[in-house]
Amino acid sequence: GAGVSQTPSNKVTEKGKYVELRCDPISGHTALYWYRQSLGQGPEFLIYFQGTGAADDSGLPNDRFFAVRPEGSVSTLKIQRTERGDSAVYLCASSPVTSGANVLTFGAGSRLTVL
Amino acid sequence: DAKTTQPNSMESNEEEPVHLPCNHSTISGTDYIHWYRQLPSQGPEYVIHGLTSNVNNRMASLAIAEDRKSSTLILHRATLRDAAVYYCILKNSGGSNYKLTFGKGTLLTVNP
Numbered sequence: 001g002a003g004v005s006q007t008p009s010n011k012v013t014e015k016g017k018y019v020e021l022r023c024d025p026i027s028g029h030t031a032l033y034w035y036r037q038s039l040g041q042g043p044e045f046l047i048y049f050q051g052t053g054a055a056d057d058s059g060l061p062n063d064r065f066f067a068v069r070p071e072g073s074v075s076t077l078k079i080q081r082t083e084r085g086d087s088a089v090y091l092c093a094s095s096p097v098t099s100g101a102n103v104l105t106f107g108a109g110s111r112l113t114v115l
Numbered sequence: 116d117a118k119t120t121q122p123n124s125m126e127s128n129e130e131e132p133v134h135l136p137c138n139h140s141t142i143s144g145t146d147y148i149h150w151y152r153q154l155p156s157q158g159p160e161y162v163i164h165g166l167t168s169n170v171n172n173r174m175a176s177l178a179i180a181e182d183r184k185s186s187t188l189i190l191h192r193a194t195l196r197d198a199a200v201y202y203c204i205l206k207n208s209g210g211s212n213y214k215l216t217f218g219k220g221t222l223l224t225v226n227p
Contacts (some may be wrong), residue, residue: 004158029212042202043159056214071212091158095213101147101166102206102213106158 004107006092008013012113013082021077021110025094033104034067035091043091050097059080061075082114119203120156124222127193135188135221137203139151141184149178149215150188150201159202159217163186170202 008066013019025032027078030051035043049069060066062084069075079086089111093104120138127133139148150162159162163170163177165186170177175188190197206213 033214035217042200042219043182045214045216048214093158097213101149101164101165101208102217103149103161104151104159105162106155108158 004092004094004105006090007099008110009108010111012115014115015082016042017082017114019079019082021079021090021092021112023075023077023092023094023107025073025075025092026105027073027097029055029094029096029105031095031097031102032069032070033093033095034077035074035093037089037109046077047096063083079112082112084114087112087114119205119218121201121203121218121221122225123219126174126224126226127129127197128226129195130192132196133190133223133225135190135201135203136185137187138185139203139205140184142205142210143207146178146205147208148186149204149206149216150175151162151202151204151217152186152195152197152204153220160214162201166204193223193225195225195227198223 007066009056032049034046038041042102047057047067053070064080067077091109095102112115140211148171149164154160178187183221200220204215
């Protein structure tokens, strides 16, 4: 597709459940990023992939959060034992990583609500 | 990455120019200045970036101070569609980590 696609656009779950959020980046983009955005705040970095490997996962808040990108394209963000504080918009972005002036293209986000 | 400082909010009238300031006094020589904006209920979108010289594109202009400690994003004729949060971000061109670190940005309101 022409842009970054994220599914689902909205997810409502109960506390303690497992959630998967999917990101389909722009074809050919080798770098993929996950961010989380709470109301009134800027996007907060979670994890960054170069190809299939996680190059920087310093933003993952705890071990309930995990992300994979097994074939270097689609990525899945997995959240175990969800808590109400996990409610946020989860944003995915991709980039071609051609230089240090690297431009990111973002998806519309997946809004997660934990009841 | 070095820190930026932006006003929390600004207001403009439709069809008038808007100047959005950003201070980055600790910028290093290899830091690019990036601007992104986020429209309501959407992900951030790239606007413009520059290193030392002023830059123009179809969306906006970026004016960079001679000492690079500040920059200004210029929207030449604001429209209602330009109402968004604008983020000024420094990104070092060195190394291999290409993530962007966002602050709170400036909420721009455009009055009809």
